[in-house]
Amino acid sequence: MPNDAPSPDLGRTVWSVLEPIHILVYFASEAQARYATIGLEHRAMAYFASRSAAMGAVGPGPVAAAFYNFNPEVVRSVIPHAWSLASPEDVLHARSEIAEQALRRSLGPETVDSAEMREAADLARSAALAAAGLVHGRPLFAAHAGLEWPEDPHLVLWHAATLLREFRGDGHIAALVSAGVSPMDALVTHAATGEIKASFLRKSRGWSDEEWDAGVRGAVERGLVTADSEGTVSLTDAGRTLRSDLESRTDELSVEPYAAIGRKGCERLAELVSPFSDTVRAENNLPVRQ
Numbered sequence: 001m002p003n004d005a006p007s008p009d010l011g012r013t014v015w016s017v018l019e020p021i022h023i024l025v026y027f028a029s030e031a032q033a034r035y036a037t038i039g040l041e042h043r044a045m046a047y048f049a050s051r052s053a054a055m056g057a058v059g060p061g062p063v064a065a066a067f068y069n070f071n072p073e074v075v076r077s078v079i080p081h082a083w084s085l086a087s088p089e090d091v092l093h094a095r096s097e098i099a100e101q102a103l104r105r106s107l108g109p110e111t112v113d114s115a116e117m118r119e120a121a122d123l124a125r126s127a128a129l130a131a132a133g134l135v136h137g138r139p140l141f142a143a144h145a146g147l148e149w150p151e152d153p154h155l156v157l158w159h160a161a162t163l164l165r166e167f168r169g170d171g172h173i174a175a176l177v178s179a180g181v182s183p184m185d186a187l188v189t190h191a192a193t194g195e196i197k198a199s200f201l202r203k204s205r206g207w208s209d210e211e212w213d214a215g216v217r218g219a220v221e222r223g224l225v226t227a228d229s230e231g232t233v234s235l236t237d238a239g240r241t242l243r244s245d246l247e248s249r250t251d252e253l254s255v256e257p258y259a260a261i262g263r264k265g266c267e268r269l270a271e272l273v274s275p276f277s278d279t280v281r282a283e284n285n286l287p288v289r290q
């Protein structure tokens with residue numbers, strides 16, 4: 001590895017700092033109201049349509065496959081009906097407007113128009129453009145990489161954060177499939193880390209209590225978790241090793257684009273974006289990894 005090449009750990013740090021900038025469009029107060037204006041009145045419909053719109057008016061199969069650990073029945077309940085209400089182009093336009101409004105509200109005009117924002121946008125864009133040359137096997141990322149870049153720096157940063165997030169996400173799914181980890185195993189072992197509440201994972205991914213309980217039983221049978229009488233799950237040694245190996249493999253599969261800005265560029269990008277992300281997270285009540 002060249003001296004200035006970022007390590008997988010550093011690439012993970014940059015991703016985690018950029019993540020709130022990306023996920024803002026799913027949690028901001030502006031989101032549901034704006035999607036409702038184009039007919040997407042239900043939160044699940046708005047989420048699945050807005051994240052998959054870059055792929056075009058695809059059916060529920062490709063959406064469920066690309067999103068991996070969401071209940072396919074929930075996807076089928078809203079896709080393709082969403083496309084009869086709003087075209088993918090309309091959805092993408094609304095999504096960009098949400099990013100514009102939410103970032104400007106959260107960060108304020110001085111930060112949005114600052115030199116720091118322009119520098120962060122330039123660095124993030126360089127990494128994202130490098131990722132665009134690595135689309136093989138990354139369908140959701142490739143779809144987003146085919147969209148036009150916005151012009152304003154804060155939207156450039158948001159778009160770059162989205163691209164780098166989906167690049168990592170596709171790599172993570174490849175790691176899960178390679179390791180033979182099912183969608184429910186992935187969710188249950190994630191809950192068992194204590195990083196995020198099981199109730200949030202279950203509800204946000206559309207699984208019923210009965211389906212979740214069955215997933216827990218399966219993970220227990222495979223020796224990945226233990227579960228107490230209240231249903232709280234904890235990782236076993238085998239589960240902890242599995243999670244660690246998966247995260248390491250995901251980091252390895254995700255670091256290549258960051259070579260375009262080098263170690264120092266990554267460190268500077270994380271330094272610049274950290275205060276933006278802290279503000280966005282606090283202003284919009286975003287979920288936090290513990």
